[in-house]
Amino acid sequence: MKLLTKTSLLIITASIFIFWLGNIVFFIVTREVIQKQINSDLMTQMSGVMTRINKGAADYEVINSFDEINITDALPEALHRPSFRDTVLYNASQQRYIAHRALNFSYESAEGAKDITLFKSLLSSDKLIERITLFSVILLISFILVILILNRYIFENVWSGFSESLVQTDTYNFSSSEKLILEKSEIEEFEQLNLMLEELTERIQHDYRNLKELTANTSHEIQTPLAIIKGKAELLLQSTNMDKENMEAINTILATVNRLAKLNQSLLLITKIENRQFEESSLVQLKDVLENSIENLEVLIGSGKYNLNYKLESCSLNINKNLLDILISNLLKNALIHSSKNSAVDIIIKNNKLAVSNPGEPLPFHEDKLFSRFTKNALNTSGNGIGLEIVKKICEFYEIDISYDYSEGLHFFIVDFSVISTHNNIL
């Protein structure tokens, strides 16, 4: 949710709530005030009525013919204090019941005790309250509108620096040698944030550079001793006075050093991918890369153990060629290593998707662990358990979707290259 949307929603919710609450209070207060006013009117009327009764000028017949006053005789012992109540009276002219406020009191006059009730119509006050409510609703709506427009205006003014910083930081590339320099903001908090961002990116960049150097150095430090071991072993192989057993031992040393070197290189490769050290990308034909890989595999296929079927549509990608090579070779290697003997590996490119499938037993471990480091099938000793992790890392780097499926004895790997396909962009 955008900041502007969020604040607008909050403002609307808050104003509706406050207005609703305010209206209730306002309504109660208004009604109270009006009631008090009516009560005091009735009291004034009461004293008027009493004066007239005292004067003896009252003609009860006439008085009673009005709606608003009702006088009856009462027993002297029924004398009571004046009391108010709400009631409805039928109004003949309007032909409906109308809310009234009634004042009931008794009076001991010369003619005896009287029970008197005075009525006052609430019709006009109800109308008043109705008007007030309507008005406040209109007020609420226009208030919200004004606030929203104002909010938008303020937002665009105040937050513009923030949005710019956001875009700049978002597009910033840590692997570049340039520093992140954000535009100055006149708002203190944003300026503080910008400074912090600049400082933070500088530190990250520094760490990134250190890590990159460390990777290169570690590689150097480990590869060189390995090279020495390998070299010495190879020299020993050339000596003529070596017996069979020693030769075999040296051969084992060679093979092991080889494995170690490969492992080291694979781990370094993963670090490099994670460090985003493969920035340059170019237009690459997926088909060409695959055909090249298949050609390289021919030497193995010739030995009769493997069988490759392929059906390749053309598909051009915007990708680093080396990474694509590594991705493809690791996928194919995985398929070949884990397929049953004399079975066929199928490779298909269709609609920007690459599918590699090979027959084989179901996975001996959970599918989730398939792409993690050193997950290996105990029955199959070849492969170093990093290949698929490399595949996953490359896919993550380009946000390519890769999925695995097992059905009818076939392992399927499907890589969806649509995100980096140029064909897709044209459409």
Added chain:
Amino acid sequence: MRILLVEDEKELASSIASYLKTNEKIDCEIAATLDRAIEQCELYDFDCFLVDIGLPDGSGLDLIKKIKEKNNKAGIIIISARDSLDDRIDGLNIGADDYLVKPFHFSELNARIYSLIRRLKLDGSSRLDINEISIDPQSREVKINNIVLVLTKSEYNLLFYLITNKNHVLSKTSIAEHLAGDYVDVMDSLDFVYLHIKNLRKKMIKAGCEDYIKTIYGVGYKFEA
């Protein structure tokens, strides 16, 4: 043929030198530092340079620049532990001919030097002759007793690798890596090397060639001539 090996790791340098020296035609000098290498460069002419990039007193890339300024005929092979794409591109851009990542097989280095020297000195056009075998590296044509022998791509690669490392024991791993490159670890056994050797040997003997390929049991093969 004079080769200057610029490598600061003493043990590795002496191993490479003694491997290369088994070929009596090669004379290998060692320089352990950038200064020493530049000095050697000024004193003598070399046919080929093997240059490590990470040297204690500077970058091997600087040396390559200097070599190129002075004599751009010599072949240059970078041997580096840094398998970074930038280094590779930088190295090849300033004039190196090849790039080998440590740890490499000496036989692979030998084969690369061999191809490079042939390419530079002889323009790669002249044939390579060993007794009754004659190879044209340019067209990848093999003749035995002047009759063309048809080989598959990998059989040719295998033969060329064996010949450029003749009289050296080649381990199966090194042959496998040379043939299958990246895909070498697909095979849990290296049977395919055996298969290729078997096919090659059969074809060559059938064409009337002597059997030069010796099996070193448990280790690998050797081309003896």
